[in-house]
Amino acid sequence: MEISSKKPVGRFREVIQAPKKVVRDPRFESLCGTLDVDGFKKRYNFLYDSELPAEKERLKNQMKKTKDPQALSGLKERVAWIEKQLKSASTKHIDKEILAKHKKKEREAAKQGKQPYYLKKSEIRKQQLVEKFKELKASGKLASFIEKKRRKNASKDHRFMPYRRPTDNQQET
Incomplete structure (x- = not known):
């Protein structure tokens, strides 16, 4: 049974207000602390050294065995993602080495009284x-x-x- 639309609505309706959810993004919240990049690298370096290469090999073996085109495309995407992660990690590592070498050299020069030079x-x-x-x-x-x-x-x-x-x-x- 439907309620008639011709009947006027009562003046005082009870509207229940749902509590607003507070969404917190840990990247921008001070409550979550700051990111320690070196500590992160030390703690999760095993992923780049052993886990991701092993998963890449396992996925390549699965790609050889599978016949389903949808599964094959998903495996290819995952392998591409892993390769991208490994490549970016290696380039970041090289960048860090270059900067570390330069900083070490500059510290030695600063000890001798020379002006620091920033790359x-x-x-x-x-x-x-x-x-x-x-x-x-x-x-x-x-x-x-x-x-x-x-x-x-x-x-x-x-x-x-x-x-x-x-x-x-x-x-x-």
């Missing part, structure tokens, strides 16, 4: 590139890396090259 981001990138070249040279992949870089730059240059204007005799035909 710019461009100089950090240059040192990263030098480290990458050393690593590639040691593994023997430097030539292929340089060739790939050359092809990429050539394709960029080719993209921005202006098209040749058609000559008069080409327009007639």
